[in-house]
Amino acid sequence: MRNDPARVRQLHLIAAARAAAVRPTTEQQVSDIVRVTTDDEVDTRTFRAIVADISADVLR
Structure with a gap:
């Protein structure tokens, strides 16, 4: 199911953790x-x- 709130929250947290670990410097990298x-x-x-x-959060 697309945009299931629990799945979106999970994906958001995973992406945030990955971004925090990588420390991107541009919005394109995020x-x-x-x-x-x-993944669509x-x-x-x-x-x-x-x-x-x-x-x-990460580009401050």
Whole structure:
């Protein structure tokens, strides 16, 4: 099921952990990490929201 809230939350946490470990320096790098993590399991809007949220945390 696409965009199951529990699955989206799980993917978000996994992507955030990966980004924290890698310490990306650009939003494109965060986007790449999220893309690999979500593997087309979320729609574009959800994907962008996850990228924006993680970028706000790791690119400070």
